Amino acid sequence: MKITAQIVEKHGLKLEEYENIKKLLEREPNFLELGIFSAMWNEHCSYKSSRVHLKKLPTKGKQVIQGPGENAGVIDIGDNDAIIFKIESHNHPSYIEPYQGAATGVGGILRDVFTMGARPIALLNSIHFGAPEHPKTKSLLNGVVSGIGGYGNCIGIPTVAGETKFNDTYNENILVNAMAVGHAKKDKIFYSKAKGLNKSVVYVGSKTGRDGIHGASMASAEFDENSEEKKPTVQVGDPFTEKLLMEACLELMKDNSIISIQDMGAAGLTSSSVEMASKGALGIELDLDKVPCREENMTPYEIMLSESQERMLIILEDGKEKNAKKIFDKWDLDFVVIGKTTNTNKLTLKFNNRIEGEIPIDALASNAPLYNRKWVKKKIQKTRIDLKKLKKIKIEDALIKILSSPNHSNKSWITNQYDQNVMCDTVQKSGSDASIIRIHNKDKAIAVSVDSSANYCKAYPLVGGKQIVCENWRNLITVGAKPLAITNCLNFGNPENKEIMGEFAECLEGIKEACEFLNYPVVSGNVSFYNGTNKKNIYPTPVIGGVGLIKKLSKPLNHNFKKNNSTVILIGKTFGHLEQSCFLKENYSINEGMPPEVNLLNEKNNGETLLKLIDKKLILSSHDVSNGGLITALSEMSIGSEYGIKIFKPKKLTNLYEYFFGEDQARYIVEIETNNLGKIEKILKENNTYYENIGLTQKEFFEIEKELKISTNDLFKINNEWYKNY
């Protein structure tokens, strides 16, 4: 087949990229080779627009065993235990086919984690939808939630935390980010780098079908009105097979058979074989006749580009095939030697005893395009919102508006559809600042949280990037965990647009600054560009997934008030920043202005001081102050508790809206035994930590003197109302 400009374009390649391919090959590629280039050179696989910026992120630290570049990141939690984790997007497929898109997102991220030798112990997700009243939102939401649950519940990994947000920026392009966390022995971690010549390359798992062909290319382009036609590019998940594959791989990993292992994710057999060869500076030869196929008459092109799920590629040590095959036979999975490693540094594809394609590995990997795309700094709107001009509303009404809004309402109707308890190590599940998972058979645990702040990032990407790292860090601190490292999923619009590229560059700069300052390195992640339809881009939405360590697990700490008449302290300074706040958004539909400032020095100091108090067992409950400000946080501590709070009126003559709804950062609320107050004040002062004594817990009622009084039961009802009527 003659390669025409039209065929090149259909493969998502630019004409200048095609010229480059010809130069690298010193000839024209054939159709199969073109398909392979398109799979490797698309944005999703090559990170061609983001690599320049990603390099700046801090990725090292004493706690880091493996940073970005492998299937997932690995951190050290002591005693020969390692935690392996990563987050990944499945936005485009989930918009086209929500159930399968979300399900295979979960399946894919799980494979990334167990490929490295970890048994997955927790799943998390961050899902963003358009406005609730948008005609597509409800069915997308139901599909995505069922898909996430369908996969995680069946494979038997608890889905322990997540966030669900609504914003009309996602009307035509939802976000589905899935994170998996696994536990491995530090001395039993498996990597994808091939080693040694003439080693067997083994295909294991499901058979290859025609599903998902060009999935990665689809994820590297904007949507238009014909997006529905892309349904055949969405993969179909089979969690049952993945469960078998996981058990078989973990069984094989017990001895020393595996040289390297790589899951077949985006761009399937192509990217897995190229990545293994590229990392090992070797060649790889595949006999495509041997690939187990689900359908008849599949061509080499289809076999190489299929994104059928639940498949792995393994390079085995000599003489280990027989034993390895026994394991996969036991689990009724295909196990076929389909090729070998070579010294040619080429990807060689044979079919019917003919060489159908041959490409230098470097041309596909290290010579993939790299763009330093043009970008511009965000123009900051320094509007000041005149509070005096706003219509007066009662504090109570403003609070109710926030608590009953789609974004703030209780999400247990979602999380109750996920098995959060299977594996019997879930100490604290969704609904807290962070979830806590015990390390099996040990008395230590990890805390995990996933967070995003698209509104802040849109208003000022640099500060938004910083803020979201800090919020994630705070969430781990509040449950008593020492934050160790993050994974990030960077969801942005079209990188060819210089404003969007600017949002990306500045968000990343913010993430970098915060991670560096907090010693909170990035160990894995994923970039998803081209989130938008017909030139309308989504808000910049970096999602941060953090992991922290609780060295000695005792009764888990959460945000619910625990006792009557205990003292409630606010740690951190309140300035009353209302721009970009929920208060203005939910009550006045005002979206203008700057996000709150982030002072990294205060973040670090306040967080570390609170950890000290928690370690000394002086904290009964704790909660971070985020969206909705102080009063929203306090109401959340009362919802689901028998105890409410009597809040003292602020002494200074401040504006009550600013005091109660301001979204200033670096703040925590803690409940303490009143007779420990002196001891705690001393520690706070020694650590130069600003605090205020803001109230006393009481039975049943949430109250501000002469301002409002609501029973905690009513707060619960208000917070659970929205979904019932949806």
Add this chain to the structure above:
Amino acid sequence: MRSSVIVFPGSNCDRDIAIALEKMQFKNQMVWHKETKLPKSDLVVLPGGFSYGDYLRSGAIAGKSLIIDEVVKAANSGCLILGICNGFQILTETGLLKGTLLRNKNLKFINKDVHIKVMNNNTKFSNKYKNNQLLKINIAHNEGNYFTDPKHLDELNKEGLIAFKYCDEKGNINNGTNPNGSLENIAGILNLKKNILGMMPHPERMIDDIISNKDGINLFSSLLN
């Protein structure tokens, strides 16, 4: 006491139940579904999960697996059989327990802690509980909506074969305290000989205060009694 946990492809609570049994001092063995002989056991457990992916119908394929003939034989000779969640579904598929488990009435997977009431403590599985005792226990299923014919329901009631019913924290049994639409709020049933118990809630998840509570422990200590 010797126990065997049957492992089907897709079982995912097999490890959890094994840990609970070992913690309670059972001498436990894991038995792979392709085995054709059951080791000597006083108790056989069919664990929760998605055996064979729950394809076709939950529990249907497991009900036809190689090992299941042995389980049926053991059951008929009086061995104690406990089916939890997917295990309960498998028991109804094999005919060891009558009735069936339909999709939850809200058509959604449900995972939460619910309350159940002990309806009969005069069994091998429940003698350490008191009658009408309330337990807080975790459920996690898509098809837990128990259904049977009126004649069998009558028998269940008359013979004391209803082991547990869903209720609220005060013990009220009604539509409002029924999480999945189960007939008469049934959460678990016994066969006529009372040596087989099938239940949707997960007692193995309730043996540890740090994770949840210890309301499930007495089910295992009843068996040891």
